[in-house]
Amino acid sequence: MTARALETPAPTQRRGFRFSPSMLVWPAVIYLILTTQAPFFMTLYYSFIRWNIQIPGERPFVGFDNYAGLLTDPQNLSVLFNTLVLTVGTLVATVVLGAILALLLHRPFPGRPLMRTLLMSSFLVMPVVTAVVWKNLLLNPVFGFFSWISQALKLAPVDYLANYPMASVITMVAWEWTPFAMLILLTSLQSLPDDQIEAARLDGVTPFQEFRYIVLPFWRQALEVVILLETIAFLQVYGEIYASTSGGPGIATTNLPFFIYQKGLVEFNVGVASAAGVIAVVLTNILAVFLLRMISNNTASGGHS
Amino acid sequence: MTASISQKARPRAKPLNWQGGLLTLLTYLLAFLFFFPLLWMLMTAFKTEGQAIEIPPLFTFAPTLENFGKSLSSYFPHLVNSLLVAIGSTLLAFVLGLPAAFALAVYPTARARGTLTWILSTKMMPAVGVIVPLYLIFNQLKLLDTLPGLLIMYTTMNLPLVVWMMHSYLVDIPYAIFEAAKVDGATLGQEFFIIALPLAVPGMAATSLLALIFAWNEVFFALNLTSSNAAPLSVFIGSQKSGEGLYYAQLCAAATLTVLPVLIFGWVAQRQLVRGLSFGAVK
Numbered sequence: 114m115t116a117r118a119l120e121t122p123a124p125t126q127r128r129g130f131r132f133s134p135s136m137l138v139w140p141a142v143i144y145l146i147l148t149t150q151a152p153f154f155m156t157l158y159y160s161f162i163r164w165n166i167q168i169p170g171e172r173p174f175v176g177f178d179n180y181a182g183l184l185t186d187p188q189n190l191s192v193l194f195n196t197l198v199l200t201v202g203t204l205v206a207t208v209v210l211g212a213i214l215a216l217l218l219h220r221p222f223p224g225r226p227l228m229r230t231l232l233m234s235s236f237l238v239m240p241v242v243t244a245v246v247w248k249n250l251l252l253n254p255v256f257g258f259f260s261w262i263s264q265a266l267k268l269a270p271v272d273y274l275a276n277y278p279m280a281s282v283i284t285m286v287a288w289e290w291t292p293f294a295m296l297i298l299l300t301s302l303q304s305l306p307d308d309q310i311e312a313a314r315l316d317g318v319t320p321f322q323e324f325r326y327i328v329l330p331f332w333r334q335a336l337e338v339v340i341l342l343e344t345i346a347f348l349q350v351y352g353e354i355y356a357s358t359s360g361g362p363g364i365a366t367t368n369l370p371f372f373i374y375q376k377g378l379v380e381f382n383v384g385v386a387s388a389a390g391v392i393a394v395v396l397t398n399i400l401a402v403f404l405l406r407m408i409s410n411n412t413a414s415g416g417h418s
Numbered sequence: 419m420t421a422s423i424s425q426k427a428r429p430r431a432k433p434l435n436w437q438g439g440l441l442t443l444l445t446y447l448l449a450f451l452f453f454f455p456l457l458w459m460l461m462t463a464f465k466t467e468g469q470a471i472e473i474p475p476l477f478t479f480a481p482t483l484e485n486f487g488k489s490l491s492s493y494f495p496h497l498v499n500s501l502l503v504a505i506g507s508t509l510l511a512f513v514l515g516l517p518a519a520f521a522l523a524v525y526p527t528a529r530a531r532g533t534l535t536w537i538l539s540t541k542m543m544p545a546v547g548v549i550v551p552l553y554l555i556f557n558q559l560k561l562l563d564t565l566p567g568l569l570i571m572y573t574t575m576n577l578p579l580v581v582w583m584m585h586s587y588l589v590d591i592p593y594a595i596f597e598a599a600k601v602d603g604a605t606l607g608q609e610f611f612i613i614a615l616p617l618a619v620p621g622m623a624a625t626s627l628l629a630l631i632f633a634w635n636e637v638f639f640a641l642n643l644t645s646s647n648a649a650p651l652s653v654f655i656g657s658q659k660s661g662e663g664l665y666y667a668q669l670c671a672a673a674t675l676t677v678l679p680v681l682i683f684g685w686v687a688q689r690q691l692v693r694g695l696s697f698g699a700v701k
Contacts, residue, residue, distance in 0.1 A: 132606075134520075134525035137517035145577060156548060156550055159551065214448060222438075222445065229688075231450075232449050233691075235452055235453075236684070237631065237677070237681050237684040238635075239655070239676060242677055245658065245669065246459045246670070248659065250455070250666065251455060258475060296691065334700075335700050349545065352656070356655075356656050369546065374549075377549065378642055383550055386550050387550050390549070390550060397544050398542070405542075409535050
């Protein structure tokens with residue numbers, strides 16, 4: 114890359130304005146500034162004013178009042194706690210299951226491409242479809258498949274979404290995202306050099322030792338990518354909640370995005386919703402900084418550019 | 419690809435063979451469990467409404483196409499919306515993103531890597547961080563519940579993906595090719611259209627598959643910026659969320675028609691999926 118940069122001829126100063134190839138970047142950059150940065154700065158501004166669209170009148174500047182309200186009201190704190198439980202719970206489930214599936218799929222066995230295809234399918238399902246199918250066909254206490262299993266086992270049918278709402282949402286999101294962890298970990302596993310495993314096996318290591326001392330260190334980078342990308346995604350879970358529990362019962366499954374939707378677009382409390390939006394962006398950006406540094410390093414050293 | 423895998427992972431020593439068999443069975447079982455919700459949706463789509471809510475559930479039945487016929491008329495307008503915004507936003511993202519990727523890959527300046535990283539960072543901006551002002555602006559500009567409105571945000575979503583993915587493909591083209599063309603007096607436009615574009619076609623195919631999948635499956639902007647006229651399939655399915663035993667079969671038929679195109683796309687593009695999902699960090 115550096116070599117290439119040097120070869121580029123220095124701009125000759127014949128005219129005041131000269132077209133340079135780097136200007137081809139501008140349309141994309143300007144578009145992204147207009148549709149992401151500009152609205153975000155408006156969100157930032159709104160978060161410091163008291164403004165409910167349904168209440169006409171002044172929009173006074175209130176400093177950090179909206180934030181203070183968010184971070185002190187116990188009800189709002191439980192929204193943050195729900196977000197944390199949902200994110201961490203789904204993360205643990207998908208990474209552990211995804212790793213197991215990747216290891217299973219890495220072995221040669223008949224029908225492996227088909228199994229891989231079946232296992233990856235749930236990742237391609239639209240979140241709303243996931244919620245509607247799980248809610249009605251599987252988890253419904255009267256007509257659901259799981260309630261039939263309970264009955265067949267002579268147990269009382271369970272209303273999962275009412276009694277275990279968070280666990281149900283975590284299950285649905287984990288069903289969608291386990292294939293993501295699986296695919297990335299499997300792809301990484303396939304670039305593990307043979308000779309390392311061969312040598313270890315000749316030395317008679319147990320499968321556990323093989324996993325602990327060869328696979329796991331090799332997986333580190335892929336695991337970091339999975340964990341960071343999934344965390345960013347799980348902080349933004351919305352469709353699954355919208356179409357299954359609608360944040361309830363009560364606020365049992367209201368996470369930060371659903372809370373912002375309710376405050377901003379249902380109650381039209383612009384100030385509070387914006388403050389919550391800023392918190393979501395800050396949380397995500399902290400993670401994104403790590404992720405971007407990693408992706409940048411990986412692609413820079415990975416033979417590209 | 420399959421050849422290289424089977425060379426790599428060799429079976430363990432003989433005494434472990436029965437264990438291998440057990441692990442294979444476990445894999446089959448897990449694959450079945452993971453696929454079951456989709457299978458059940460598919461089966462329910464071919465049942466009558468009565469059969470759909472029967473307990474114990476029916477595993478064998480005479481399939482009917484009735485539900486597809488019934489749901490098709492309400493499904494169709496939303497299908498058109500989904501297709502228009504998915505294809506439109508993918509095209510627009512390419513129009514804006516491909517020149518950028520070309521410049522960043524072939525004519526990198528000192529700032530190129532920083533620009534690339536910044537572009538990717540916009541992909542990680544949570545939608546909830548911009549939705550309130552967007553809603554108010556769209557309301558002012560009469561863009562709520564319109565296809566152009568949705569198209570604007572879907573393009574935002576796909577643009578970083580297109581720039582990042584196409585950059586990773588274009589940077590693989592040997593620079594000598596561009597140099598040779600320059601010696602022959604090629605202009606920048608010729609380099610882009612005659613040299614870069616034809617060589618980037620496989621990358622463009624893979625990238626557009628991903629972009630189409632993401633736009634098709636998007637839910638947040640769809641639910642909050644559209645309601646009826648411009649509602650894509652995600653909103654259509656979301657509007658039928660509380661069935662309580664009514665119209666399960668019809669719902670499943672509509673859901674099947676919604677999921678199937680993406681499933682087929684995804685199955686075809688499995689390899690590119692991993693590259694795109696990890697932004698090229700895992701290949």
